[in-house]
Amino acid sequence: MTIQAGIGQQAAAAFGTLYAEVQQFYAHQMQLLDLGESQRWAETFTEDATFDVPTLPEPVRGRPGLVAATSRTAAQLAEAGQRHRHFIGMFDVSERPDGTVDVRSYAIVYASVIGGDSQVHRVCVCEDVLVRVEGALQVATRRVTRDDLA
Template identity: 60%
Template sequence: MTIQQEGGHVSAEDHAMVQQFYAEHMQLLDAGSVDAWAATFTEDAVFDVPTLPEPLRGREALRESLRRTAKELAEAGIRRRHWHGMVAVFPQEDATLRVRCYALVFSTTLGGQPELHRVCVCEDVLVREDGRLLVRTRKVTRDDLPA
């Protein structure tokens, strides 16, 4: 796959805001804070990951999925940590932000050693609503699966 640098860059302030958004967003996910995490998406968000047969659509579907996953992980004694890095932010003509970053997912069984669970690329479209960023769309690809 060839990645081309895109025209246009965001300000340092906007880039820092995106970084802060992901720090809070991923910590909510890892804590299993279902409602707070779902609230970081637009009401009509689309969440497309290869572990699901079809994309999730809307906050309620996101809540339901995280509730199920958090329960399964807790029952198995597993903690997950998501790390986003190499965050590239591109302003779009419609005032949204297109973000592409690497996502590493670590998994630790209680009492065990942390392991790298997945290596992914995360591509989001972020929108501003009421002065805060929200995810409108998310597309995740995994390095261990064909493109």
């Protein structure tokens, strides 16, 4: 490990700390979404976050819109007797000098019919900008693309 000695080793350790924090952030955030905890989920975004996903006709801005969109989806799934799980990973993380964090990741959405089968529903790429608000990470902008769309 001599190559990484001194400042290189400190930077590597700091990156490791950040990387774990990012993973924990996403795991918790996506679990909140899948639990239907729309309000708590929305609070992992900044107050004025932009959220651009293919399932919405246009980008949403701000938490009330986030809550509305995910509450609607949760209600539709419950009515259809289905469960969705968002499995996110493959985090490509880079930190800017000002502490803003760019994360490009893959998210697989699995759909299960209660009493039926489970299958892959969507394969997505998620590009986020994370910022710190009172020390904690929040999503400032999210842009999701789906592999099955042109």
